[in-house]
Amino acid sequence: MQDRRNVLVGFRRPFFHVGIIAGLSVILSVLGCDSGASLETPESQKSPVSGRLTKKPTVSPPKRENRVSVSESVANQKKTRSTQTDRAAPASLESSRPSDRPTEKTVNRRSLAELLQGSVDAPGGPVEGFAQPTPDLAQTEAAGIRRLEGDRVTIYTNIPSNPTVDALPELFDQAWPQWNEYFGLEPEKGPKKLLGVLMKDRRSRPTFEKLGLLPDGVPDFPHAYCLNDTFWAYDQPSEYYLRHLVLHEGVHAFMNRRLGGCGPPWYMEGMAELLSTHRWDGGNSKEGGKGRLAVNYFPRDRSETPMWGRVKMIQDAESEGQFKTAEEILAIRPEDFAVNRSYGWAWAFATLLERSPDYRERFRTLHEHVLDPTFNQRFRALFADDWDRLAAEWRVLVGTMEYGHDLEQTGLDLTPGRPIEGEKVRKVEIWADQGWQNSGIALQGGNSYQVGATGRFQIAAGPPEWVAEPGGVSIRYYKGVPLGKLLAAVVPDGIPQKKGETLLKPIPIGLSGVISPPESGTLFLKVNDSPAELFDNRGTITVEIRPEKVKKR
Numbered sequence: 001m002q003d004r005r006n007v008l009v010g011f012r013r014p015f016f017h018v019g020i021i022a023g024l025s026v027i028l029s030v031l032g033c034d035s036g037a038s039l040e041t042p043e044s045q046k047s048p049v050s051g052r053l054t055k056k057p058t059v060s061p062p063k064r065e066n067r068v069s070v071s072e073s074v075a076n077q078k079k080t081r082s083t084q085t086d087r088a089a090p091a092s093l094e095s096s097r098p099s100d101r102p103t104e105k106t107v108n109r110r111s112l113a114e115l116l117q118g119s120v121d122a123p124g125g126p127v128e129g130f131a132q133p134t135p136d137l138a139q140t141e142a143a144g145i146r147r148l149e150g151d152r153v154t155i156y157t158n159i160p161s162n163p164t165v166d167a168l169p170e171l172f173d174q175a176w177p178q179w180n181e182y183f184g185l186e187p188e189k190g191p192k193k194l195l196g197v198l199m200k201d202r203r204s205r206p207t208f209e210k211l212g213l214l215p216d217g218v219p220d221f222p223h224a225y226c227l228n229d230t231f232w233a234y235d236q237p238s239e240y241y242l243r244h245l246v247l248h249e250g251v252h253a254f255m256n257r258r259l260g261g262c263g264p265p266w267y268m269e270g271m272a273e274l275l276s277t278h279r280w281d282g283g284n285s286k287e288g289g290k291g292r293l294a295v296n297y298f299p300r301d302r303s304e305t306p307m308w309g310r311v312k313m314i315q316d317a318e319s320e321g322q323f324k325t326a327e328e329i330l331a332i333r334p335e336d337f338a339v340n341r342s343y344g345w346a347w348a349f350a351t352l353l354e355r356s357p358d359y360r361e362r363f364r365t366l367h368e369h370v371l372d373p374t375f376n377q378r379f380r381a382l383f384a385d386d387w388d389r390l391a392a393e394w395r396v397l398v399g400t401m402e403y404g405h406d407l408e409q410t411g412l413d414l415t416p417g418r419p420i421e422g423e424k425v426r427k428v429e430i431w432a433d434q435g436w437q438n439s440g441i442a443l444q445g446g447n448s449y450q451v452g453a454t455g456r457f458q459i460a461a462g463p464p465e466w467v468a469e470p471g472g473v474s475i476r477y478y479k480g481v482p483l484g485k486l487l488a489a490v491v492p493d494g495i496p497q498k499k500g501e502t503l504l505k506p507i508p509i510g511l512s513g514v515i516s517p518p519e520s521g522t523l524f525l526k527v528n529d530s531p532a533e534l535f536d537n538r539g540t541i542t543v544e545i546r547p548e549k550v551k552k553r
Contacts (some may be wrong), residue, residue, distance in 0.1 A: 125256060125260060125261030125262060125370070125371060126228045126229075126256045126260070126261070127227065127228060130215075130217070130227055130228050130230075132192075132195045132228070132229060132230050133195065133197075133212050133213050133214075133215060133230065134212070135156065135211050135212050135213050136211070136212075139211055140156060140211055140213075143158075143207055143210075143211060144158060145157065145158055145207075145208075145211065145213075146158070146159075146161070148165075148166065148168060148169050149169060150168075150169025150170060150172050150173045150193075151169075151172075151173045151176075151193075152169075152172040152173050152175075152176045152191070152193055152194060153168075153169055153172040153193055153194040153195070153196055153250070154169075154193050154194070154195055154196070155168055155169060155195075155196040155197070155198055156195075156196070156197050156198070156208075156213055157197070157198040157199070158199060158200055158204055158207065158208075159198060159199075159200055159235055163282070164239040164242060164243065165198065165235075165242075167282075167291060168196070168198070168243070168246055170290055170291065170293075171243060171246070171247065171280070171291075171293055172194070172247075172250055174292070174293040175247060175250065175275075175278075175293060175295055176254070178275075178293075178294075178295050178296070179251065179254050179258075179275060179295070180258075182275065182295075182296060182364070183258070183259065183364075183367050184364070185258055188258075191257070192229070192257075194229050194230070194231070194250065194253045194254075194257070195229065195230040195231075196230075196231050196232075196233070196246065196249075196250075197213050197214065197230075197231070197232045197233070198232075198233050198234075198235065198246070199232070199233070199234050199235070200234070200235050201234055201235065202220075202234065205220075214232065218232060223236070223245060224245045224246070224248065224249050225249070226249040226252040226253055226256075228253070228256050229253045229256055229257050230253070231246070231249035231250065231252070231253055232249075233245050233246055233249060236307070237307065238306040238307035238308075239306075240280075240304075240305050240306050240307065240308060241305075241306065241307040241308055243278065243280060244276050244277065244278065244305070244308055245276075247275070247276035247278060247295070248272045248273065248276040249272075250276070251271060251272040251275045251276055252268070252272055255268075255271065255367075255370065259367055259370050259371075260370065260371055261370045261371045262370055263366070263367075263369070263370035263375050264330070264375050264376055265332050265333060265334050265336070265337065265346075266329050266330055266332045266345075266346050266349065267346075267350075267366065267370070267375065269332075269337060269342070269343060269346040269347075270346035270347060270349055270350030271350060271367075273310065273343055273346055273347035273350065274296055274347060274350045274351060274354060275295050275296055276295065277295070277296070277297050277298070277299065277305070277308070277310075277347070278293055278294060278295045278297050279293070279294045279297045279299075279304065280292070280293050280294075296354070298351065298355065298404065298405070299311075299403055299404070300403055300404035300532070301403050301404065302403055304403075309344070310343065310344040310347045310348070311344075311401055311402070311403050313340070313341045313343070313344030313345075314344050314345070314348050314398055314401040315401055316341075317341060317344070317345075317398070318398055318399055318401070323395070323398055323399075324345055324398075325391070325394075325497065326349070326390060326391055326394055329345055329346070329349045330376050330379065330380075332345065332346065348397065348398065348401065349394065350363075351407070352390075352393065352394055352397050352407060355407040355408065356393070356407050356408070356411055357408055357411070358386065358389075358411060359383070359386070359390070362382050362383065365382070366378070366379065366382075387496070388414060388496040388499075389412055389414050389496075391496035391497055391499075391500070392412055392414060392496045392497070392499040392500040392503075393410075393411065393412050393500070394500070395496075395497050395499075395500025395501060395503075395504070396410070396412070396435075396436070396500045396503050396504065397410075399500070399501075399503075399504040400504070400531055402530055402531055402532040403532060404532030404533075405531045405532055406435075406531055406532065406534050406535060409433060409434050409435055409531075409534045409535075410434070410435030410436070410531050410534075411435075412435075412436060412438075412503075413437075413438040414438070414491070414499065414522075415438060415440075415522075416442060416493065416522055417438065417439060417440045417441045417442035417443075417522035417523060418440060418441065418442055419441075419442045419443075419444060420441060420442075420443075420449075420545065420546075420547055422547075423546070423547060424546075425544050425545070425546045426439075426441050426544070426545045426546075427542055427543065427544050427545075428440065428441070428525070428542075428543050428545070429540045429541070429542060429543075430453075430486070430525045430526065430527065430540060430541050430542075430543055431539075431540050432457040432458065432459065432484075432527050432529075432534075432537035432538060432539050432540065432541070433534045433535065433536075433537040433538065434526065434534065435526055435531060435534065436489065436503050436524045436525075436526050437524060437525055437526055438522060438524055439522070439523040439524065439525055439543070439545070440522075441522070441523045441545055442520065442521070442522055442523075443490050443515065443517050443520065443521060443522075443523050444517075444520050445517050445518055445519040445520040445521075446516075446517075446518070447516070447517075447547060447548075448514055448515070448516040448547075448548040449514065449515045449516075449523075449545055449546065449547055449548055450512070450514055450545070450546045450547075450548045451486075451488060451509050451512065451513050451514070451515055451543065451544070451545055452511065452512045452543070452544045452546075453470035453486045453509065453510070453511055453512070453541050453542065453543045453544075454469075454470070454511075454541065454542050455469070455470065455539070455540060455541035455542050456468070456469055456539065456541075457484070457527070457537065457538060457539030457540065457541060458536070458537055458538035458539055459473065459483055459484040459527070459529065459537055460483075460533075460536055460537075461536035466483075466484075468483070468484035468527075469484075469511065469541075470484075470485065470486040470509070470510055470511050470527070470541050470543075471484075471485060471486075471510040471511045472484040472485030472486075472510065472527075472528060478528055478529060478530050479528070481506075481508055481528045482510075482528065483528060483529060484527050484528060484529065485508055485509070485510050485527065485528045486508075486509040486510055486511075486525065486526075486527060486528075486541065486543065487506035487507065487508060487509060487525065487526055487527070487528050488506065488507045488509050488513075488515055488523060488524065488525050489502050489503050489505070489506050489507060489523075489524045490502065490507075490515065490517040490519075490520075490521040490522070490523055490524075491503065491521045491522050491523075491524055492519050492520065492521035493520070493521060502521070503524065506526075506528075508528075509525075514548060523545065525543055527541070
């Protein structure tokens with residue numbers, strides 16, 4: 001049985017933060033990435049709430065019928081795509097919409113001088129005049145540098161042989177076809193390999209510089225860096241994070257090689273984070289068995305990704321009141337990635353777009369425009385019709401981020417509800433395995449409404465199965481409220497971000513309660529559970545809403 005308490009317990013350990021990358025490092029970060037490390041230290045497994053049991057499902061999350069597989073998504077990409085809408089999306093979450101529309105332009109590879117005039121919209125891509133280093137093999141061997149060969153990458157390293165480092169070429173061999181499939185690309189025939197340089201630490205730099213493996217112009221990066229189809233990295237304390245770091249730079253190199261560039265900073269780093277977050281079973285080296293790699297993976301538990309820390313970055317930002325809007329994500333500059341949390345923002349935003357069934361197919365078309373300086377305008381136009389919903393869902397995701405967050409079951413329907421006529425009672429069915437659900441009922445500000453709920457549903461798989469009623473189960477809490485208790489929120493019309501904020505402050509209802517909204521809006525309902533643990537819920541409850549008193553005009 002998998003212990004899922006890490007999903008529900010807030011993490012309080014510090015991170016190892018990177019230093020500021022100055023000068024040429026900032027300029028070149030448009031092209032590649034200096035991936036920041038996030039070193040999480042182990043924490044106690046004890047629940048902070050005495051007497052509250054930890055839910056331990058015995059089954060893995062089932063594949064839901066509405067989920068789209070990688071193969072299906074790739075097939076969809078190959079179909080004729082609809083033309084982009086002429087209406088641009090809002091320039092901010094609040095109101096205005098830009099009138100400028102994306103224009104077709106071809107962007108050639110840029111020189112370093114051109115990069116000095118870059119912006120948040122400037123596409124990252126290969127640099128003219130930089131060639132992959134070609135070291136003298138006899139000299140590298142004499143210096144104690146090992147050469148690891150794969151079909152897709154050659155890695156030079158001074159780290160002694162160990163299973164994690166020695167498996168890196170195999171990781172690239174398995175990741176490459178998955179990256180091809182994700183972007184809908186045909187396999188290459190006899191491609192030139194990527195080049196990787198993996199050093200023990202900064203003290204190794206002089207050795208690699210003398211061998212020509214660390215050319216002039218490569219900045220003094222804190223953790224890892226990519227330029228064109230070559231990357232450099234330092235060893236990491238965590239086996240997982242070393243793999244993640246190298247794969248992250250590999251995604252940059254892959255996109256430079258296969259797509260000709262990486263797009264603006266948020267997309268460049270978001271894709272690198274998305275396609276390097278992985279699951280690796282390691283194989284059985286004693287029996288000569290190869291490990292198995294899966295990229296584009298959303299970890300279900302912190303223990304799967306030691307020292308990666310992207311989920312905690314978002315949780316910390318939320319607790320500190322440091323929310324970034326969608327427009328602020330698009331405006332992230334290359335130098336902002338000197339702060340490690342920017343990688344968390346880029347990953348989280350790309351994750352919402354990738355894992356939401358309503359956004360995935362459109363999001364996967366963006367790689368076709370990585371060389372277009374109007375990339376962000378294209379993005380706004382592509383999501384114009386759903387911009388309000390995207391803004392609200394983004395706010396809710398940041399406010400409720402968990403390991404294993406089920407974005408397929410937590411999408412929002414922001415269709416305005418209809419008011420209850422007279423003294424009539426309205427009934428709605430609420431599913432236990434979904435997040436916030438639109439009741440279809442509009443409540444008038446200043447009026448009061450009686451809400452009652454009946455029914456029994458499964459809130460955990462067990463064994464034994466946990467069966468709950470709308471009052472919840474008091475032996476287990478989530479966010480300070482009994483697990484399974486009916487929650488309500490009245491989402492006002494108007495600013496999308498405010499809609500999301502409202503859903504982060506639910507009203508506990510239980511078996512019955514009264515709602516007196518200060519302003520008019522649509523009633524949303526759900527049962528209380530972690531967005532990471534909806535998969536084993538089953539059943540529905542019936543909710544009745546009756547006007548308690550009518551506001552006198």
